[in-house]
Amino acid sequence: MPTVVHEFDWPDRVVVGTVGRPGSRTFYLQARTGARSTSVALEKEQSALLAERIDELLHELTVDESTRVSVPDDTPLELIDDDPLDQPVEEQFRAGLMRLGWDPSTAQVIIEAYPWVEAADDDGSGAEPDPEEPSEVLLVRIPVGTARAFVQRTRRVVRSGRPPCPICGQPVDEDGHVCAPTDGV
Numbered sequence: 789m790p791t792v793v794h795e796f797d798w799p800d801r802v803v804v805g806t807v808g809r810p811g812s813r814t815f816y817l818q819a820r821t822g823a824r825s826t827s828v829a830l831e832k833e834q835s836a837l838l839a840e841r842i843d844e845l846l847h848e849l850t851v852d853e854s855t856r857v858s859v860p861d862d863t864p865l866e867l868i869d870d871d872p873l874d875q876p877v878e879e880q881f882r883a884g885l886m887r888l889g890w891d892p893s894t895a896q897v898i899i900e901a902y903p904w905v906e907a908a909d910d911d912g913s914g915a916e917p918d919p920e921e922p923s924e925v926l927l928v929r930i931p932v933g934t935a936r937a938f939v940q941r942t943r944r945v946v947r948s949g950r951p952p953c954p955i956c957g958q959p960v961d962e963d964g965h966v967c968a969p970t971d972g973v
Contacts (some may be wrong), residue, residue, distance in 0.1 A: 792924035794826040805873035839942035867937035
């Protein structure tokens, strides 16, 4: 069966956003061109790591003297996107494996997200499948300014959840929090 590719080359919009209240939010990577959009569910940690890796890639491009692309240090004002996710949010799939790349011929950051599929490995535990023949993939290509805006927004969305406990670092719920006992206390 051929792989369904949800491809967005120079999309009108690509963002990470959430649905739900802090503590029970679902994170989405959403791309849109015109009226066509795709939303892929992510874990909070995947969202944070994606922003971190894109930021690292942009930094590498700025220090590499052979790169002929100008990477903005800050998010260009015209690219700041604080709007909520486009509605309705219809989950295409939940992301498992994600890949990040750079296309020097178009000066674009490439984001690939593949569906999570439970597969039994030799010891019977769930494992990420081989992405050689995925059922579908989200493929997004964005310029460096859009990538900078993506990083800024994603970090803000990740931080906007429940505040961390100053003692144990675990999230504090609306109705309070009890720290887990530590050794020696």
